[in-house]
Amino acid sequence: MMAEPLVQLRGVERRYLAGGTSVAALQGVDLDVAEGELVALLGPSGSGKTTLMGVIGGLDRPDAGSVMVGGIDVAALRGDPLAVYRLRTIGFVFQSPGLVPLMSAAENVALPLQLMGRPPAGAETSAFKALVSVGLEARMRHRSFELSGGEQQRVALARAIVKEPRLLLADEPTGQLDSETSAAIVDLIRSFRGRTTIIVATHDEAIAAMADRAVKIEDGRLFTGSMVSAGK
Numbered sequence: 520m521m522a523e524p525l526v527q528l529r530g531v532e533r534r535y536l537a538g539g540t541s542v543a544a545l546q547g548v549d550l551d552v553a554e555g556e557l558v559a560l561l562g563p564s565g566s567g568k569t570t571l572m573g574v575i576g577g578l579d580r581p582d583a584g585s586v587m588v589g590g591i592d593v594a595a596l597r598g599d600p601l602a603v604y605r606l607r608t609i610g611f612v613f614q615s616p617g618l619v620p621l622m623s624a625a626e627n628v629a630l631p632l633q634l635m636g637r638p639p640a641g642a643e644t645s646a647f648k649a650l651v652s653v654g655l656e657a658r659m660r661h662r663s664f665e666l667s668g669g670e671q672q673r674v675a676l677a678r679a680i681v682k683e684p685r686l687l688l689a690d691e692p693t694g695q696l697d698s699e700t701s702a703a704i705v706d707l708i709r710s711f712r713g714r715t716t717i718i719v720a721t722h723d724e725a726i727a728a729m730a731d732r733a734v735k736i737e738d739g740r741l742f743t744g745s746m747v748s749a750g751k
């Protein structure tokens with residue numbers, strides 16, 4: 520028997536009401552992602568990528584359909600279990616790094632571990648290792664406002680991966696970076712393969728090419744079936 524997919528979405532619907540009109544941000548979305556896969560979610564601006572990532576990551580809730588991640592019924596979570604899900608199961612990287620400006624790189628990376636109740640010494644060691652894995656050990660003590668945009672995004676990656684999340688969600692992680700810096704971020708995300716399952720949202724076909732598989736989203740509808748498999 521095939522192993523259960525880590526992520527399983529069925530019939531996911533999400534509508535927004537804005538300015539008197541209703542926008543179907545997600546329509547009948549079915550998606551399976553196997554443990555260990557690196558999937559690119561490819562679609563133009565406004566196609567529903569962020570909405571889909573939010574629904575999977577427990578930042579948003581579908582109006583209909585089911586969202587299962589690692590056997591957890593994500594759409595049904597409320598309160599503490601939802602907070603724990605976001606903190607432990609999911610690593611999130613957004614278009615903007617969202618670091619705490621006055622905290623050092625190491626403090627930013629250790630923060631989620633502290634929220635998880637890890638002892639400070641262990642959190643510091645893990646933060647150091649995560650910063651090594653993104654090549655930033657030399658910037659550990661820099662406060663985040665003293666880092667370049669690309670460096671800040673590497674710290675954000677370290678902060679997402681330090682928790683060893685089952686699922687890493689990266690929403691247009693190179694959206695604010697020049698192409699050379701973007702390539703370095705993409706290489707780093709690839710280097711996390713084998714450590715976690717990854718979904719990367721992007722409008723950039725070149726970025727999608729690094730994935731095991733690309734799924735396309737357009738007007739809230741997902742196309743998986745006959746997709747030309749990206750990259751390798």
Ligand SMILES: Nc1ncnc2c1ncn2[C@@H]1O[C@H](COP(=O)(O)OP(=O)(O)O)[C@@H](O)[C@H]1O
Nearest residue numbers: 535536537542544563564565566567568569570
């Ligand atoms: N909070 C919101 N309120 C109203 N409409 C929204 C909201 N968030 C997203 N939308 C709409 O839903 C659609 C999908 O948005 P989004 O998921 O952000 O797309 P993408 O990330 O692919 O650019 C867009 O048409 C957008 O305008």
Ligand SMILES: [Mg+2]
Nearest residue numbers: 568569570691
């Ligand atoms: Mg988006």
